[in-house]
Amino acid sequence: MTDTHVDAVAAEVATEQQHLDRVHAELAKAGRRADLVAVDGMSRGRTDRTGDVRDEEMSGLFERDALVYTAARRISHLENQHEGLVFGRLDLEHGDPDESSDREIRYIGRLGVRDDDYEPLVIDWRAPAASPFYQATPVDNRGVIRRRVLRCSGDEVIGVEDDLMVPEAPDDMVIVGDGALLAALTRTRGQQMRDIVATIQTHQDEAIRATDRGITEISGGPGTGKTVVALHRAAYLLYANRRRYESGGILVIGPSSAYTAYIERVLPSLGEDSVVLRSLGDVVDVITAVRHDPPEVAAIKGSLQMRTVLRRLASRAVPGAPTSLRAMVGGLPVRLEERVLDDIRRRALRDRSRNQATGYVRELLAQAAWRQVREGDRDEFMDSFDESMAIDDFVAEWWPQVDPREALLWLADTELAYEVCRSVLSQGDAAALAHSARETLEAGTWSVSDAALVDDLSVRLGQVEEPEREERSFYEIEELDGVEELRAMGSAITAPEMSHSLTPTNARERLLHGTVGRPGEYAHILVDEAQDLSPMQWRMIGRRGRRASWTVVGDVAQASWQDTAEADQAREEAYGNQPRQAFHMTTNYRNAQEIFDYARDVILPIVPDADIPDAVRETGVDPVEISFGDALDTSRPDVGAVAAQALDALAQEVDGSIAVITPQRHVDAVLSLAGTHDGRVVVIDPLSTKGLEWDATLVVDPDAIASESPGGARVLYVVLTRAAHRMTVLRPTD
């Protein structure tokens, strides 16, 4: 770089700093007089010179007015994140490009800010006036001469990167840098996902701003930005139609709590904190599951055949309930045998949901009792029946309120499991369900696939009617704390250990704390890693989006759910009859090309039609393979020692986060590496890596990962596409 160039860059940075200072001065005033700060949607009509404003955008405009008073709070939130409130600048031409008086400058930021004269100092990135920032290309420049990305640290501009959108820059315009995208991709990743608001690419922008009607499906191979695009879309929807989406709610579903912890900063950094993030294990209130069932059990629990099993569970007699009624009512002996009681149960369940049928059941019992007695005055008999404490006791035992979780635990009785699974599942599968329920009772924690079953049962049984809601119990608090610990480790590996000191009584109490509520409904549902949802999980999510529009993100080659036809059927039911639009992403922004080539060679022989994107960035460094000794080969260091050494090397090469990804069989050998290298290292199981990424990964025993995982090589493919810059693979000696 020549001295003149350095001076020119410094001058550009100084100019941008001046503008940023103006914005901050305005914001300081906003703290005192919040009504002078406008979120930009307030008058998007005035700033959009390129097109008409649609009706719903206008309603969005007025809704944003209401946010004026919260703007200062939001902005201070953004400041704390050090993300840079203003990140872009457009120089547009309105006539002769060489005539500086014909030019317009627009600054683009996370929120819109206006000065006292109501002139925009910053335009919200989601406003139509900001769209040329994302849509302009040299081929179709949309009036843009120069697009500039500002890099800021707090309120200081530390650099600029320009893209020139016309063949030659006007004489008075300086062009700096090689473009912002590559700079962003080369940066260290850290522990949490960052927003990409400054470098959204044109094809991504199209998916982000697509109409909110019906179903939007976003597909693409690993690292193509599906997740980050979907999250920006959520922020866009809130902007474009705030009334609908803020009051109706947006639900974002991801595969694991490690994933929700990973993405949870993106929306707040875009100025939105009203979106509900849930992992598949905590969609149902009062259940926070992180434990995974073994693949074969998860496959049974996820399949649509469970509907029949759950229907039978919900309608059978309560285990241990009396099988006949014997009581004296009004001095007369009442005897109702099992067959009569069964008929009453069936009739009650035909007309009502179980937990709402208690009064009705009493009526049916009274009628049956009268039919049997037929002596004296009917009304008198009915009154006596109504007031009988013996009948109260009987009803309490025979027709108690049934908690859906309790009903699922009935499966722990193998005979009962055989009965409700008859002709639907094999005896082996029924026994596996029974065994799994017993394990749940021992562990005191639900598995991720149990959540969808509880949800289904809760709808079948109806809301449990309780006198009043319980306080949050000791076990609930403890369980949530446990989850935080897991999040911190970024690993589900230790889940079963949380329960080692539980007695059967408090394990049960922990499983049943709180009350399962009705499924909440949302206006928009965003599902990430959709290829992994089991049919029963689609039903669970579908219940929350009966009137919702959807954004659904996935890649079939990364699937860990095998029966795609059944999952597709359940997905169709969840969508309902809504229009669809599809977007396909083809550029891998995450993996260095050398890393992705390695992963591609693993997946293509197994899934020949896998969606293979282009990786845009090279590092010149291939993944490293190292072998370790095992019980049969003690001439080489064991896996723990080799992993520690390989990790030291990776930690030298990258500044950011590192994951050691290990199959169950090597967990003990590598667990002590978690938290090393200044807390940069997590140890994580293969399934929990879905949707996440690190600067470097250490992949332990890939063949074992494939053989231990439900999706086999597809899960290994996920694992091999998690590293941005470096990857080391450890294999046992042949």
Ligand SMILES: Nc1ncnc2c1ncn2[C@@H]1O[C@H](COP(=O)(O)OP(=O)(O)OP(=O)(O)O)[C@@H](O)[C@H]1O
């Ligand atoms: N336009 C962009 N500018 C900067 N970074 C980007 C851009 N698009 C994507 N990225 C980065 O690429 C990485 C991969 O994105 P993301 O996790 O959304 O991909 P994905 O398609 O969901 O991946 P996978 O299916 O493998 O989980 C992230 O670090 C993301 O920030």
